[in-house]
Amino acid sequence: MKVDLHCHSNVSDGVLAPAAVAAYARAAGVDAWALTDHDEVGGIKEARAKATELGMRFVAGVEISITWANETVHLVGLQVDEDDPVLQRGLAATRAGRDARGREIAAQLEQAGIPDAYEGALKFVANPDLLSRTHFARYLCEVGICGTTAEVFRKFLTEGRPGFVPHRWATLPDAMGWIRAAGGIPVIAHPGRYRFDDTAQGALFDAFRQLGGNAIEVVTGSHTPEQYGIYAEVARRYGFLASRGTDFHAPGEARVEFDKLPPLPSDLKPVWHDWF
Template sequence: MRIDLHAHSTVSDGTQPPADVVRSAAAAGLDVVALTDHDSTAGWQPAFAAARECGVGLVPGMEVTCHSVQGISVHVLAYLHDPDHPGLLAEIGKARDARLTRAERMVELLAEDYPITWADVNAHTAHGATVGRPHIADALVAAGIVSDRSEAFAHILTARSRYYITHYAPEPARAVELIKQAGGVAVFAHPVASSRGRVVGEEVFREMIDAGLDGVEVDHRDNPEEGKAWLRRLAAENGLLVTGSSDYHGAGKPNRLGENTTSVKVLERILELGTGSAAYLPQRDTKGGYQAQ
């Protein structure tokens, strides 16, 4: 079975609606996909409808945006959590509001040097989506300022740019605690992706493990090989699950569905641990296992 546990739709910073992400997963030959939009579960219902239509397994999830005390960006994947858990909802709501204020201020700064407006950014943001730098990048592309999102992030929207503004987000260990309280499974997304910017030290991993971290996303294109080896040792020493995923964003990134995958054994453990919501798995057989495709 081919299982990809990290994909984004237009509910956050992907370029396809949730149902189309699921249809693309089916076309790519995936058996199971997880929808993990940033700080939102708004895409779950249309994704479930498409999964039933296509016969593709769907694991509902979310990617929680965090900041370490050093100000380093950290993302924690939540699988099978309760989407209505009040504590988690309050925290991601606070973070979403902060991201909106931050995006507006970044556009104000950019407008001093480039022909871009807030209306331009809104034109590239789906209704109800979590507004972020990718939507600003899309506006820059449309204006002919950069050729694609990658160029925008490499130069204009990098954390080293004068246009960059920080925003509130929970600390990683706190996010893990809330995910667990919501009955979810917490997995550290692309933990050593140094090509994206600074990464946290081992002390943050320890804090997250103490808070109940379930796993680490090892097989991801942005984790360097030496980092993957270290993550596998850390996982073995601490009983953590090891996942692999594409981090698909449609046309927003070069990542392709299924370019990295997760084992059936790990998926089964995630299903055992997650109690806040249920997955749709048409391949499941009568004994609770999975049929080969």
């Protein structure tokens, strides 16, 4: 079974509608699929209906931004009840402030000689509550400042570069509480992306485990092939369940497409081991 438990639609910072993401995944051979939009569950019903129509098993999910040790970290919640009021209130709270942050990003880019970035980014936004750096990156590509979104994030929008505006997100206990209230399973998303040394990363894993967390992403489009092995070993050492997903946002933007992402190492227990 080919399982992908990390994908985005235009309900957050993806390009395709939820049903179109489902069709794209199914065409690439995915058998079980989760939609995990950033801080938003508004696309789940459409995604579930299309996945069912296409014969895919569906997992309702969400990706929640948190602040840990002054860094932004993402938790994926899987098997959530998207109608749970605790989850809904928490996500609404964490979405607040994105517009103000977006205007600050645009002001910095204007100082760097790139005008009209706020209006330009909005052209790529389907959900105005979820204006993100990715939308700015697409605008910078559209106007020819960079060739790819990856190049944008090397030159802009990250710490020390024009357009970087930090945001204070939810706490780790808050986000895990929202996921648990909705009956879901929290997963640390793409741990290899965070700029932690070994001590800080270990502290994150320890805190996550103490709060009842027991799963991390191992094979993901946001990891390098070398990191697959590194985080497989982390999963073994901590006894974590392992998750897998492309972190798909748009055709051609992902580091790895649905049909190219490797399977989990055979000795790891998948987070979905008893779901299907």
